[in-house]
Amino acid sequence: MFKQSVGELATRPHIVAADATVTQAADVMTREGVSCLAAVRGARVVGFLTETALIRHLDVDLDPDTSIQEYLSRPTGGIPRDMAVQEAVRVMLDRRERHLPVMDLGGSLLGLVTEKELVDALAVDFMVENAVCSDLMRTDALVLAPERPVRDALALMRSKSADCVLVVAEGRPKGIFSERDATSKIMGRPERLPEPIADHMTGPVISVPLEAMVYKVIQFMRQKGVRRVAVVAADGTLAGLLSQREILAYARRMG
Structure with a gap:
């Protein structure tokens, strides 16, 4: 399999304020064409918001003016920047997630790697x-x-x-x-x-x-x-x- 690390693929996450409403967050997702946002308070990432988390509640109990905070996943389980693509594929599938936070050597968020980046990296293998x-x-x-x-x-x-x-x-x-x-x-x-x-x-x-x-x-x-x-x-x-x-x-x- 083609050898490449996730640090080469990670992209800077699009951000939204942690006190934003779900409608405001959805507007950012639509404008930027992304399915995951990093929620920030000041300069600190406090969680991630995905399309999936919103859509699961859209027609049931999701008030458009609700804060996104109750739908955030916490910024845990990051992967190191030197992790190989094939290992990241395994981690993503095992966790049943579509986005993985990539951490630098100091433990800070470097960026996100998504299904898209991993699939693109696998084109040569296919x-x-x-x-x-x-x-x-x-x-x-x-x-x-x-x-x-x-x-x-x-x-x-x-x-x-x-x-x-x-x-x-x-x-x-x-x-x-x-x-x-x-x-x-x-x-x-x-x-x-x-x-x-x-x-x-x-x-x-x-x-x-x-x-x-x-x-x-x-x-x-x-x-x-x-x-x-x-x-x-x-x-x-x-x-x-x-x-x-x-x-x-x-x-x-x-x-």
């Missing part, structure tokens, strides 16, 4: 592996019809601990509703919860064929700025879903 999408994809992706309400999508994502739902009509993927869609389009707008998911999905969904080489899909995902793609059969019907998480899980077996 070029050697010759894996195709059908080897990695999950076939149990969550699907809903376009007319189903947003509330149903959020409830399904919460019950299955999923970060997206594919919107499918006549067996073909028409769009995707993800945590990013919920953060940018639904947060602070409870009147949209009963509206059809088709009104707020991202579409058309980016699709790749079953036989697509994974290293090319990684490059394609990077180019398009997406975390997941629908995998389709020759007739255009949905065959599965390939996300950064499945790529990392396969890479762990490779290592």
